[in-house]
Amino acid sequence: MTASRATGHRVFFGSFPALEPRLFEEIAGLQRDDPLRPVAIVVASNLLGVHLRRRYVEWREDRGLSPAHGGLSFATLEGFAAQVAGPGGPPLPPFGEFALISSALARLPESRVFGDLAGRPELVPSIEATLRDLADAGVAPKAFRAFVRKGALSAERRLLLGALARLYEELDRGTAVRETRAATFRRAAASRDAASEPLLLYGFYDATGLQKDFLAASARRRPVAAFVPRPPGRYGEFADPFLRWAEERLPAAPEGVAAPEGSLDDFARRLGGDAAAPLSGDFVRLVSAAGSAGERAEIAREILMAAEAGIPLHAIGVVVRESSPWSGALSRELARAGIPNFELSAESAASSALGRAVRIWWDLEERDFPREDVLDLFDLFRGAGAVDSPESARDLARRAGIVRGAADWTERLRRLAEAPRSETEGRAARSFAAECDRLVASAREWPRAPLEWTAWSAEIGRRLEALFSPRAVPAPLVSAAEAVGALGPLGGAVERGSAAHVFFGALEEQRQASGRLGVDGVFVGSAMAARGLTFAMTIVAHLVEREFPAPGRPDPLLFDAERRALAAETDRPVPLKVESRGAEERALFAIAAGSARDLLVLTASRRDEALTRDCLPSPFFADAERAASAGARIPTRVVEMGVPVTFGPSVSEAEAYGRALARSGAATVASVFAPLARALARQDLAHAPVWTAFEGRLGPAAREALARHRPSALDSLSASRVARFATCPYRYFLRNVQGMREWDEADRAAELDPLSLGNTFHDAARRLVAASRDWPPSPAGIGALAARVSEEALARHEEKNAPVVPALVRELARDRVEALVRAWLAFEADRGDALRPAAAEHPLGAGGEPFVLDAGAFPVRFQGSIDRVDEDRDGRPARVVDYKVKMAPGFAKEFRGGGRIVGGEAVQLPVYALAVGGEVASEYLVLHGGSAGPAVESVFFSPEETEEAIAALRSFLAGMEAAVASGTFVPRTAARLRKDPCGVCECADVCGPGHKVRFAAKDDDADPAVRALLALRRLP
């Protein structure tokens, strides 16, 4: 035992709710005669200091003492050591260790032992953490070197630890003249400061070697009273080594401090293994939610219940193991539920919209400027108010056909700006092109070679200025770039990855507290941040496997067995990484649970919706459930998936409506809530046996508006639009009357979809007809011709849409087109008739005007082009041809037995025939591009049969005109040519799940307009 000059040391241990009043008694006792007597209190965190100040005032008021007091100074252990040590050398800048290790790794031959990892900045933080453990434990580089030399290590481990020892020596040398945390503690321990005032040490249950040296030195000079959190039983074992150390080195016999009367203390004893501890009251509640989102709702419910019971919101804490996206979502959802709260970790500058945008910017060149990245970046910048990119940026990028690559962003946008659809688009395109030019210039051609830190700082600064010009670079980014430059005096040249580590690390460290403890509502924070705080009500949340307890992570550089051997060899407390993990996690949990003064709630969820996996409850949750259960009474509220929660207050509008519905019935709620009344009416109509306005049977009120949609009133119609009406009139209504558009996002195409394959073939066929002097082309030239037109057509398709990538997929796509072209030419050669193409993609009307089709009682204007017009030897039109590229067989079958327009689903040929003057044959040339391989089938109609098709078309157009005029667009879920139109329908979400069954129940609707529409389906 070390001799101590100062005496009167004391060590108290217990839960925080027990230690807190004991500390206050100690302070009050010290200031009994002099209320301004200075009292130094060393606390585990600054937040704890804030908490204790506030609680001390409350404690005094509760005892009828004046809240006014003075002389208390709260400091962290490091801050207190700095006071004792006095001024030291120049401080090591933030990330100084990272810089020194990075440059040593690049320089030293020993680094080879790390293989490829040596050149990666990701290795450095691991080395940094291991060396920090050694330094904090007080293991000198020399002692570590000796251990490596003499210890029982394999040759491989000796080599690796030898390299680590070398890096440690370099780090020690690099920091020799600078003030580091270890240097501060060493100087403080050696200080001759002889203050005799007692030192109160609050909230520590562990300390590093250097911290213990300093505390022991302080105890030699002044009385120390330590308040050590030590939960009862096995949940508090982690604190025992520290208590033993205090007992021996202060020295002082630890005294247990009992919590104030209450069942939570009994619960803590039962949790620790004392089954004999009594259990009464309703002080502990457990909630098992079906999912992690539901768990957040249950937390909101528990808080609202507590608030209703009179617990102020600022006296409620929600403790999670670590701040995470889950806790961030919790904080936001509490705010949405109207519960003021603040998350302690607060948002860092790195996770702000600006920070995330700059992270994307940093990687743009490596990722080849992909469209979504650039657009996300502009969205984030716009959200942060950092740049002025137009709202229509996404639209412009799509219109310009940008997929990726710096050139896409500069050239394609410029081309769009030069040929816009409107002046508005032109202005937006010019402004966006200017933004993109700046972005590309700032983000490309980063230096590849290592640079000094100051050069990286200047490089980043210059690029940021280019990016934000003419605006000023936002302050957080300027300060992060300066942090990189501040490492310059430490020397060394590093790669861009290391500069990124420091730049984004510096952004990460820029945080602003989003609220004040005890003032701004519910506290949400990690178990470490909450250490020492006490709340009237504590919720320990997200108690699920791999969250709390957090799994131990072994140190890949210095194993636990080696750490133990090193500790034995040097007599320094080198911390273990995995072996002590379980005990430390238990202590963290028990301390978090023990922070509740009046009410403790523990929550868990059984499924993680984000990861779509089931979760097991944490063993702590199971232990707590056992400890809080008395016989058959288990205090766990289990929330089942999909079952409305009837317990406690509603936590969302939807839940409130749900409850009102259950309580009062739908009719009552609808009488005061118009949207529900509309929804109920809609539901009744959806299940009525007649077609309604919700399924395309519009009432008389719509007729006037529909007049301009009648075929005869349209500026132009196309054969495919007629076919759309025939296949499903409701889809036609949604697309062509309501103007609904499918989401159209051009992106890298992985392969040609059926529509693109068809379009590309049509283009190739047009090119081939135009290029062929002979018909059919001579067999000798077919190969080269087919290859050329296929390549040209594919290139044109890519230009209009998006590149087909990667190269192999593009090659396969071109082969598919070429195979169709070859199959088609082989068919043409085989049939050997006397006709030859006179035109391909021939416009229906002359001089750019629509072709006016006489539909009997009215004219209909058609736009479009004829795939092919064949002429006879005398140069007269003899046959019109329409190419159909199909993936599945079945098209031709529908024309057998007299099919002409198949209920309006195939009207191209009669329209073409009329456009060329009638009295011609017609033909669908069906090219099968599916897995059965390229094959060609002809569906041929003689001139007489084509006349029959024309008559059927006129009947169809008359029916269509009447249907549109009467507002009859009822849906069709199975057509003759397209068996399952709903399977490929972009409007399927409107019809909704189960629509086929609902629609089938309406098929017997006797409405004459509906019957007339249905009759069109039977046209030949």
Ligand code: SF4
């Ligand atoms: S989902 Fe089916 S019924 Fe509905 S609009 Fe589309 S094709 Fe018609």
